Amino acid sequence: MRKAFNQELLKIAEKDPRVFMILADIGYGEIEPFANAFPDRFINCGVAEQNMTGVACGVAMEGNIAVTYSIANFPTLRCLEQIRNDVCYHDANVKIVIIGGGVSYGELGISHHSTEDIAIMRALPNMVVLVPSDIVEARAATHAMMAYDGPVYYRCGYKGEPDLHDGKNIPDFRIGGSSLLREGKDATMFFAGPIGINAVKAVDALAVEGIQCRLVSLYSIKPIDKEAIMRAARETGGIVVLEEHNLYGGVGSAVAEVLMDEGCGNVPFKRLALPDVNVTKVGSQAWLRDQYGLGVADVANAVKDMVK
Numbered sequence: 001m002r003k004a005f006n007q008e009l010l011k012i013a014e015k016d017p018r019v020f021m022i023l024a025d026i027g028y029g030e031i032e033p034f035a036n037a038f039p040d041r042f043i044n045c046g047v048a049e050q051n052m053t054g055v056a057c058g059v060a061m062e063g064n065i066a067v068t069y070s071i072a073n074f075p076t077l078r079c080l081e082q083i084r085n086d087v088c089y090h091d092a093n094v095k096i097v098i099i100g101g102g103v104s105y106g107e108l109g110i111s112h113h114s115t116e117d118i119a120i121m122r123a124l125p126n127m128v129v130l131v132p133s134d135i136v137e138a139r140a141a142t143h144a145m146m147a148y149d150g151p152v153y154y155r156c157g158y159k160g161e162p163d164l165h166d167g168k169n170i171p172d173f174r175i176g177g178s179s180l181l182r183e184g185k186d187a188t189m190f191f192a193g194p195i196g197i198n199a200v201k202a203v204d205a206l207a208v209e210g211i212q213c214r215l216v217s218l219y220s221i222k223p224i225d226k227e228a229i230m231r232a233a234r235e236t237g238g239i240v241v242l243e244e245h246n247l248y249g250g251v252g253s254a255v256a257e258v259l260m261d262e263g264c265g266n267v268p269f270k271r272l273a274l275p276d277v278n279v280t281k282v283g284s285q286a287w288l289r290d291q292y293g294l295g296v297a298d299v300a301n302a303v304k305d306m307v308k
Contacts, residue, residue, distance in 0.1 A: 001132065001134070001135055001138040001156050001157035001158065001159075001161050001194070002030055002099045002100075002156055002157070002158045003030060004135045004138045004139050004142075005097065005138050005139075005142050005154075005156050006030045006031060006033070006034065007139075008138075008139050008142040008143060009021070009034065009067065009142060009146070010033050010034050010037065012142070012143065012146050013034065013037070013038055013041065014037070016065070016146075017041075018063065018064040018065045019038075019041065019064070019065050019067065019146070020041045020042075020043065020056075020059050020064050020065065020066050020067065021034050021035075021038075021041065021042050021043070021067050021069060022043045022045060022052055022055055022056045022059065022066055022067065022068050022069070023043075023044055023045070023052065023068065023069040023070060024044075024045055024046065024047055024048060024049045024052045024068075024070045024074065024075070025044055025045075025046050025047050026069070026070045026071055026074075027069055027070070027071075027099070031069070043055060043059075049070060049074050049075060049078040049079040050078065050079040050081075050082050052068055052070070052075070052079065053068060053075075053079040053082035053083055053086060053087065053094075053096075054082050054086055056068045056087070056092075056094045057082070057086040057087050057090065057092045057094055060087075060092040060093040060094045061090065061092055064093070065093050065095065065146060066092075066093065066094045066095070067094075067095045067097060068094065068095070068096050068097065069097045069099070070097075070098065070099070071098065071099045071100050071105065071112070071158070072098060072099070072100050072101075072104070072105055072112045072113065072114040073098070073112075073113065073114040073116075073117060074098075075096050075097065075098050076096065076098060076114070076117050076120065076121060076153070077116070077117070077120070080120065083096065083124065083127075083151075084124055087151050088124045088125055088126045088127055088151055091126045091150055091151065092150075092151060093149055093150060093151075094151050094152075095145050095146065095151075095152045095154060096121075096151070096152070096153045096154065097154045097156060098114060098117065098153075098154070098155055098156060099156050099157075099158040100112075100114065100156075100157065100158040101114045101117065101131070101155040101156070101157065101193055101194075101244065101245075102114060102115060102193065102194075102195065102244030102245060102274075102285070103115065103244060103274075103279060103285050103288045103289070104157065104158055104159065104194075104285050106282065106283050106284055106285045106287070106288045107282060107283065107284065109280075109282055110278055110279055110280065113279055114155070115244075115245055115246050115274055115279060116245070116246050116249070117153075117155065117245070118131065118155070118192075118221055118243070118245050118249070118250045118251060119245070119246065119248060119249025119250050119253070120249075121153040121222075122221055122222040122249075122254065123249070124151075126150055126151050127151045127152070127153055127222065128145075128148060128150065128151065128152040128153065128175055128220075128222060128223070129152075129153045129155075129220070129221040129222040130144070130145060130152060130153065130154050130155070130175070130219060130220055130221070131155045131192040131193045131218070131219055131220075131221055131251075132154075132155075132156065132157075132193070132219050133161075133164055133179075133191070133192065133193055133194055133196040133217045133219060134157075134161050134162065134163050134164045134165060134194065134196070135161065135163060136163065136164075136165040136167065136168065136169060136170060137164075137165070137170065137173070137179065137217065137219050138156060138157070140169070140170050140173035141154060141173070141219060142154075144173060144174060144175050145175075148175060155193060157193065157194040159194075159285070161194040161197070162197045164181060164196050164197065164200055164217070165179070165181070173219075174220075175220050175223065176220050176223040176224070176225060177219070177220055177225055178190075178216050178217060178218050178219065178220065178225040178228045179216065179217040179219060180214070180215070180216055180228075181200065181215040181216065181217060182200075182203055182207075182213065182214060182215035183212075183214055184203075184207075184211075184212035184213045184214040184215070184236065185212055185214070185235065185236050185237070186211050186212050186213055186236065186237050186303075186307050187211070187213050187214070187236055187237050187238045187239070187240060187268075187303050187306055187307060188213065188214040188215075188216060188232035188236045188238070188239050188240070189202070189203055189213050189214065189215050189216070189240050189241075189242060189299070189303065190216050190217075190218050190229070190232070190239065190240070190241045190242070190251070190255055191215075191216075191217060191218065191241070191242040191243065191251075192217065192218045192219065192221060192243050192251045193243065193244055194244075195242060195243065195244040195289065195294060196217055196242075198242065198289065198294065198295065198296050198299055199215060199242050199299060200215065201296045201299075202296050202297075202299035202300040202303065203215045203303075205296070205300050206300055206303055206304070211303060211304065211307055213303055214232060214235075214236055216228055216232070218251060218254075218255070221251055221254055222254070224254050224255070224258060226258050226262070229255055229258045229259065229262075230258070230262055230264065233259060233262075233264040233267040234264075237268065237306070237307060238267060238268030238269065238270070238306040238307070239255065239259075239267055239268070239269050239270070240269075240270045240271075240272060240299070240302050240303055240306060241255050241269075241270070241271050241272065241273075242272045242273075242294065242299055243271075243272070243273050244273075244274065244289070244294065245273055245274060246273060246274050246276060247271060247273040247274060247275060247276050248276060250273055251273075252271030252272075252273055253271075255269075256269065256271070268306050270302050270305075270306060272293065272294060272298065272299060272302055273294075274292050274294070275292060275293070279292065
């Protein structure tokens with residue numbers, strides 16, 4: 001997904017001289033095409049994320065589009081005060097891009113996990129939060145983000161994430177939208193990000209057993225697709241939300257807020273997320289998902305229990 005993001009950003013920058021890339025000494029192997037094509041619009045601030053964010057805000061306040069770029073939680077938690085006080089307070093046109101959300105960098109331990117970011121970023125005024133699930137959504141989200149005037153948080157995968165859309169474009173991709181991957185009436189599965197592959201596998205396995213589950217990618221967390229959530233509450237037997245994030249404050253919480261605000265709190269509802277613990281185990285992303293109850297069997301069983 002990161003390669004797709006960088007390819008699309010380069011295309012946009014070729015047409016729009018306002019696009020700047022500002023990073024904290026990271027991303028080598030992917031960012032060289034931008035740096036070579038636009039050396040005057042490429043700023044490496046060194047390992048200093050707070051400074052990176054401040055510089056980006058200044059660049060944006062001069063009428064440009066500033067993209068900050070780094071891995072996992074470094075562009076967010078390390079410089080949260082600058083995002084809050086500089087970027088969001090001034091509604092600056094800064095795009096905060098992280099590579100490797102959730103436990104993508106599982107082998108590197110908790111310092112490289114990004115498991116609280118959605119909760120934190122969506123709590124900031126003026127901040128849009130996008131979480132694409134595969135290359136198709138990553139490309140579309142890049143264009144939507146760069147066309148939007150204001151702060152955007154973009155949570156990108158960094159490995160060879162499977163294609164969940166069969167290579168098909170999303171013609172109506174929009175900030176505040178979602179993507180329907182499967183139709184069904186027994187339950188609805190909402191997910192965000194590359195962990196969607198586990199949702200796809202679980203839903204397909206359930207279909208073999210005669211359980212028809214609607215499958216929806218909530219690629220826009222803030223604003224969120226309220227209509228899709230309300231339709232799921234009205235038309236299907238329950239809602240399960242899958243995410244690679246702490247249980248509190250993330251995608252599941254955002255969906256629950258909509259249900260309660262709209263008077264649909266009586267719908268059967270289940271959140272599948274990382275438990276409220278520090279992820280101290282070390283291993284691959286897929287292995288960690290299984291260790292913390294986010295495997296394919298876990299997802300399928302949650303739907304089965306709900307349908308029962």
